[in-house]
Amino acid sequence: MSDRIEGGCLCQAVRFEVPAEPLYQLLCFCSDCQVVSGSQSYASYLIPLSELKRLKGEPLGYSVQSDRGRRNTRMFCGECGSRVWAELEAGFASVNGMALDDKTAFKPSHNHRVHNAPPWCAVDTALEDLPPT
Numbered sequence: 001m002s003d004r005i006e007g008g009c010l011c012q013a014v015r016f017e018v019p020a021e022p023l024y025q026l027l028c029f030c031s032d033c034q035v036v037s038g039s040q041s042y043a044s045y046l047i048p049l050s051e052l053k054r055l056k057g058e059p060l061g062y063s064v065q066s067d068r069g070r071r072n073t074r075m076f077c078g079e080c081g082s083r084v085w086a087e088l089e090a091g092f093a094s095v096n097g098m099a100l101d102d103k104t105a106f107k108p109s110h111n112h113r114v115h116n117a118p119p120w121c122a123v124d125t126a127l128e129d130l131p132p133t
């Protein structure tokens with residue numbers, strides 16, 4: 001098995017490569033993630049930013065200040081609008097786990113900001129809670 005895996009946006013204009021061993025695989029229920037992902041949580045495949053390799057295309061970025069006061073840049077394809085990753089000020093890339101070519105590569109290990117989950121959402125309480133950073 002390769003120690004790197006690939007992913008891309010819906011139209012494939014943006015392609016990227018990441019390590020097969022991420023730091024964490026989070027379901028992030030924060031409000032920002034909910035808006036941009038259109039879901040109760042965002043599949044965050046978290047790696048050091050330096051480990052993210054862009055193979056093709058130049059995504060656009062939108063910078064926001066998180067509710068923790070950090071500047072995060074959420075990257076998306078300018079052609080199809082898909083989220084590809086977020087560049088976190090703390091030096092991490094929060095890659096869209098559902099943009100990986102092999103969807104089974106994303107295996108949630110932790111919940112994040114689970115207190116913000118909508119009431120209709122079934123939360124997997126077997127997952128450990130990653131404390132807010």
Ligand SMILES: [Zn+2]
Nearest residue numbers: 009011077080
């Ligand atoms: Zn695209």
Ligand SMILES: [Zn+2]
Nearest residue numbers: 028029030033
């Ligand atoms: Zn989030």
